Amino acid sequence: xxxxxxxxxxxxxxxxxxxxxxxxxxxxxxxxxxxxxxxxxxxxxxxxxxxxxxxxxxxxxxxxxxxxxxxxxxxxxxxxxxxxxxxxxxxxxxxxxxxxxxxxxxxxxxxxxxxxxxxxxxxxxxxxxxxxxxxxxxxxxxxxxxxxxxxxxxxxxxxxxxxxxxxxxxxxxxxxxxxxxxxxxxxxxxxxxxxxxxxxxxxxxxxxxxxxxxxxxxxxxxxxxxxxxxxxxxxxxxxxxxxxxxxxxxxxxxxxxxxxxxxxxxxxxxxxxxxxxxxxxxxxxxxxxxxxxxxxxxxxxxxxxxxxxxxxxxxxx
Numbered sequence: 443x444x445x446x447x448x449x450x451x452x453x454x455x456x457x458x459x460x461x462x463x464x465x466x467x468x469x470x471x472x473x474x475x476x477x478x479x480x481x482x483x484x485x486x487x488x489x490x491x492x493x494x495x496x497x498x499x500x501x502x503x504x505x506x507x508x509x510x511x512x513x514x515x516x517x518x519x520x521x522x523x524x525x526x527x528x529x530x531x532x533x534x535x536x537x538x539x540x541x542x543x544x545x546x547x548x549x550x551x552x553x554x555x556x557x558x559x560x561x562x563x564x565x566x567x568x569x570x571x572x573x574x575x576x577x578x579x580x581x582x583x584x585x586x587x588x589x590x591x592x593x594x595x596x597x598x599x600x601x602x603x604x605x606x607x608x609x610x611x612x613x614x615x616x617x618x619x620x621x622x623x624x625x626x627x628x629x630x631x632x633x634x635x636x637x638x639x640x641x642x643x644x645x646x647x648x649x650x651x652x653x654x655x656x657x658x659x660x661x662x663x664x665x666x667x668x669x670x671x672x673x674x675x676x677x678x679x680x681x682x683x684x685x686x687x688x689x690x691x692x693x694x695x696x697x698x699x700x701x702x703x704x705x706x707x708x709x710x711x712x713x714x715x716x717x718x719x720x721x722x723x724x725x726x727x728x729x730x731x732x733x734x735x736x737x738x739x740x741x742x743x744x745x746x747x748x749x750x751x752x753x754x755x756x757x758x759x
Contacts, residue, residue, distance in 0.1 A: 449490055456483040457495070458520055461513045464502045533735030535566035542740055543572045545584055546594035547651065548678040549699055554594075557747050578652060585728045591737060592744065597722040605729050609745065610752035611720035614658060615697040616641070616712040617704075619687050630712065636692075638668060638715035645673035645691040649682045659694045662716040683707045694718070698751045720752060 459469035459480075466480040473480070488495055496503035505513070544550070555573055562569055576593060577584070582601055584590040600606055616636055618625055624644060630636060648657050655672045663669055673691060676682055682693050687708045700711050725744055731737040 450486070453483055453487050453490070454516060454520065456480060457487055457509075457512070458516055460484065460496060460503065461505060461509065461516070464504075466503070533739055535569065535736075535739055537568065538566055538736060539568040540736055541570045541572070542591045543574055543589055544592045544594065544744075545574050545576045545581060545590045547576050547649075548680055549696055550594055552680075552702060553699060553751065554744065554747055558743060561743050561747075576651065581726070585726070591727060591731065591740060593726050594723060594744075594748075595726065597724045600726060603729050604726050605732050606724045606726040607741070607745070609723050609725050609748045610750070612723050612752055613697045613720045614694045614714065614718050615700050616692055616714050617683070617686050617695045617700050617709045618692045618712060619689070620708050620710055622690060622692070622710070624690065625712070632710035632712060635713040636715055638663075638666065641692075641715045642668050642670050644671070645689075646670050647682050647685045647689075647691045647693040648672050648675040649677070649679050649693075649695075650675040651677045653677075657694070658721070659714065659716070659718050662718050666716055668716075683709065723748070723752075 455473060456469060456475075459472045460466070463469045463472055466477050466484065469475075470477045470480040475483075484495065491508075493508045494506055495509040496505055498504075544554075546554070551573055555571070558571065562571065574584075574590065576595055578595070581590075581593045581595060582604065585593060585604065594609075596612075597606070597608065624640065625636070628637070628640060630640075642663070648655060650657060653675060655675055660670065674685060676685065679696070679699060682695060683703060684707075685691060686693050686695075692712075694714065697711070700709065703709070704711060725741060725748075727737065727741070
């Protein structure tokens with residue numbers, strides 16, 4: 443019995459070529475090898491397999507009964523190997539049975555997942571997706587453990603082993619409930635800019651997964667020597683909407699999501715009194731997945747859905 447651990451599997455390609463071509467010259471031409479190289483490989487095959495494999499007849503080689511018995515199984519093995527290796531370069535979403543986890547805030551539950559679900563239903567019915575909460579200080583750990591395929595978060599210095607792609611700039615607006623009394627009394631209509639004094643005086647609700655009471659816009663206010671009055675933080679944007687819609691509090695809020703939910707949530711949109719540079723939202727993943735066909739496919743769909751967002755933003759970083 444041949445010890446496979448010490449067997450040069452490249453010799454199987456030589457044996458297959460010899461069986462197909464019937465000569466060392468023909469086999470060499472097929473494999474891009476010289477005739478002496480093929481003859482040397484045949485010698486190694488004979489030694490390893492304990493059989494002459496071929497006998498000379500005229501100008502050609504005739505396989506022994508043992509070599510003939512190997513021809514069919516060898517052809518199948520090599521074809522199977524080609525399919526295995528080719529699988530690393532092909533991906534058929536219609537036949538795929540895969541699970542993916544995406545990490546992001548609940549912004550993406552509304553602005554990504556419904557359309558992504560529709561795409562999966564039509565293109566990849568065997569693929570399952572899970573949106574998991576983004577933990578800002580632990581996104582890298584989630585990617586490194588391989589349980590998250592993609593994370594969606596604002597751009598900042600990422601570790602060298604993380605690949606990233608900018609998707610859109612998230613412009614922020616101010617939201618308040620319809621007919622907000624203080625804004626109505628001041629004659630401020632939806633779409634108008636809220637004066638900075640009133641903006642700072644009103645109570646603010648902050649979306650803060652880590653429970654902090656400072657967020658986007660505070661640095662811009664500090665440059666003006668001002669500060670807002672944050673009275674509440676909640677971990678999800680939907681919570682911000684619910685609080686603002688049932689109180690006199692206001693909030694800085696992603697404009698795309700605000701416009702999408704304005705009517706159903708009972709809110710109006712206003713311009714902030716200070717310039718807030720829209721953060722660049724990125725898609726990030728572990729470098730090991732960069733060339734993976736299934737991962738490339740998923741990133742392409744996410745890009746198609748999210749890249750059109752932030753269409754209001756024209757300010758460079």
